[in-house]
Every structure is written in structure tokens, then in C-alpha cells.
Amino acid sequence: MKVVLLEPYGYCVGVERAIKIALDTKSVNQNKRVIILGMLVHNEDAINELTSQGIETLYQKDKSLMDLVDEIPSDSIVILTAHGHSEDLEKKLISRKIEFIDATCPFVKATFKRILEAANDNHDILYIGKKNHPESNAALSISKKVHLVDIENPSFEVEDSKPLIINQTTFSQREVNDVTNAIKTKYKDAEVFPSVCKASTDRQNAILSLDNKIELFYVVGGTNSNNTKTLAKLAKESHPHAKVILIKNRNDINKKDLLGLSYVAIASGASTPKHISEEVKTYIESLYN
Numbered sequence: 001m002k003v004v005l006l007e008p009y010g011y012c013v014g015v016e017r018a019i020k021i022a023l024d025t026k027s028v029n030q031n032k033r034v035i036i037l038g039m040l041v042h043n044e045d046a047i048n049e050l051t052s053q054g055i056e057t058l059y060q061k062d063k064s065l066m067d068l069v070d071e072i073p074s075d076s077i078v079i080l081t082a083h084g085h086s087e088d089l090e091k092k093l094i095s096r097k098i099e100f101i102d103a104t105c106p107f108v109k110a111t112f113k114r115i116l117e118a119a120n121d122n123h124d125i126l127y128i129g130k131k132n133h134p135e136s137n138a139a140l141s142i143s144k145k146v147h148l149v150d151i152e153n154p155s156f157e158v159e160d161s162k163p164l165i166i167n168q169t170t171f172s173q174r175e176v177n178d179v180t181n182a183i184k185t186k187y188k189d190a191e192v193f194p195s196v197c198k199a200s201t202d203r204q205n206a207i208l209s210l211d212n213k214i215e216l217f218y219v220v221g222g223t224n225s226n227n228t229k230t231l232a233k234l235a236k237e238s239h240p241h242a243k244v245i246l247i248k249n250r251n252d253i254n255k256k257d258l259l260g261l262s263y264v265a266i267a268s269g270a271s272t273p274k275h276i277s278e279e280v281k282t283y284i285e286s287l288y289n
């Protein structure tokens with residue numbers, strides 16, 4: 001059986017940077033609680049690895065990050081995640097005199113900077129994003145002039161004839177293009193700020209460049225990871241004859257799915273640890289080669 005592990009795999013630069021910030025902070029503050037506010041990455045294996053290093057994660061699906069701040073002891077050090085956050089969150093941490101470190105990914109920050117510039121120039125911003133995703137929430141908090149265009153159910157209506165079109169960094173370029181083109185038919189003078197990050201684009205291109213003989217894709221990543229789900233969707237669209245299965249790690253592999261196959265590809269999300277993807281490859285090879 002031919003088993004291809006698509007490159008790049010392992011953490012993207014933004015996730016790697018955020019994890020390094022958390023680990024470095026803990027290593028020089030052994031006697032303090034280091035708390036990640038929200039999911040640093042949407043990957044359970046990665047979170048478990050951080051927990052084993054003494055780094056806590058404070059996250060509750062039904063509670064906002066603002067409310068969770070109330071539960072943090074003031075002598076802790078808080079790490080803010082790669083997805084970005086609202087200015088109000090920083091203000092609340094400051095008012096509670098809690099030390100915090102901003103681990104927002106530089107690619108995400110670049111989109112927030114452009115949004116702020118456009119808002120200051122009095123333009124509306126049409127933000128193509130996923131409802132309730134932390135990156136979208138952070139973008140929407142920048143200004144009342146930012147309007148969410150839900151990628152799953154796009155609708156848009158602004159007064160500005162030259163709005164800025166910008167998007168969440170982890171979508172597929174195809175999805176973004178579809179919504180952008182629809183907006184452009186109504187707002188011909190809209191400015192487009194390309195914002196799918198390189199880490200996402202490289203992973204998407206690796207899938208698109210695979211030949212049509214591929215029979216099965218395993219897409220490795222967290223069930224809540226937007227970029228992982230985007231890769232699975234893209235694999236389905238671009239290789240309709242192939243089976244696409246989203247797995248967290250090798251334990252999710254059902255041997256029956258591999259029976260009779262000769263060509264399998266493994267794609268992995270930007271928040272999937274390198275060794276998890278490598279273990280998937282080694283495991284499949286050990287079964288069939």
C-alpha cells in the first residue's frame with residue numbers, strides 16, 4: 001500500500017509560537033499558575049501535552065472568556081491564544097491586575113490591523129468568518145463597522161459602497177472566493193484583503209495537487225479545529241471519488257476502512273502535533289506493508 005503523508009504537517013508557525021510562549025513562561029515561573037484562557041489550539045492531544053507540563057487550560061463551552069477571567073487567581077500568568085481576543089478582555093485582565101501574555105498569531109494580527117485601518121477610514125468591513133469562532137469574535141470586537149458574513153450562510157448589507165472584504169485566516173481559498181465574488185457583484189468597488197494564511201494555503205494546495213488515484217484521505221486533527229474541517233471539506237470537493245475520514249489520532253483508525261485499498265493520503269491540520277500524523281502513517285504501514 002502506498003501511504004503519503006502530505007507536507008507540510010506538524011504545527012504551523014502561529015501555533016508553534018503560541019506553544020513556545022506557554023512553555024517558556026512556565027519554565028521561568030515554576031511556582032506560579034500559568035493559565036491559557038480558551039483553547040490555545042483546537043487539538044486535544046496538544047492541550048493534553050501542555051497540561052502534562054503543568055500548563056492549565058481554562059475553557060468552558062457555555063462561558064465567555066470575559067466571564068472566565070473572574071475565575072482566575074490574580075497571581076497567575078494568563079496566555080491569550082493564537083486566535084486573537086477583544087481589547088475588552090485585556091482591559092478586564094488589567095483591571096484585575098492579572099499578568100498576561102498575548103500569543104496572537106502574527107498573520108491574525110495583520111488582518112486585525114487592516115480592519116482597524118479601514119474602520120478608522122470610516123469604511124464598513126465585511127468579515128467572512130465562522131459564527132462564534134474565537135478569531136471571528138475578536139475581529140467583530142474591533143469596531144461596530146465590522147459585519148460578519150457567515151461562511152455557512154452568507155448574507156451582507158452595508159451602506160458603504162466601498163467596504164473592505166476580509167476573512168478568517170483558516171478557510172479554503174475556494175470557499176472565500178465564492179463568497180467574495182458574491183459580495184463583489186453587489187459592491188463592485190469593494191476592496192479585497194487576501195487573508196487565508198500561508199500555513200492553511202500550503203496544506204490546501206497539497207491536497208489539490210494529489211492525483212485522482214487516491215482512494216482514501218485521513219485528515220488528522222481536533223474535532224473543533226476549523227482548519228482541519230476545512231481540509232476535510234476540500235478533500236471531498238476536489239477528490240469526490242475518494243473516501244475522506246477525519247481522525248484525531250491513530251486510535252480512531254478503523255482497519256475495515258483500509259481493506260482492499262492501495263493508495264492512502266494523510267493530511268493534517270495546523271494544530272496537529274507532528275508525531276500524531278507520523279504515528280498515523282507508521283501505523284497504516286505496519287498493518288499493510
Ligand code: SF4
Binds near residue numbers: 170198
Ligand atoms: S493557521 Fe495560520 S493564522 Fe492560524 S495560527 Fe496558524 S499560521 Fe496563524
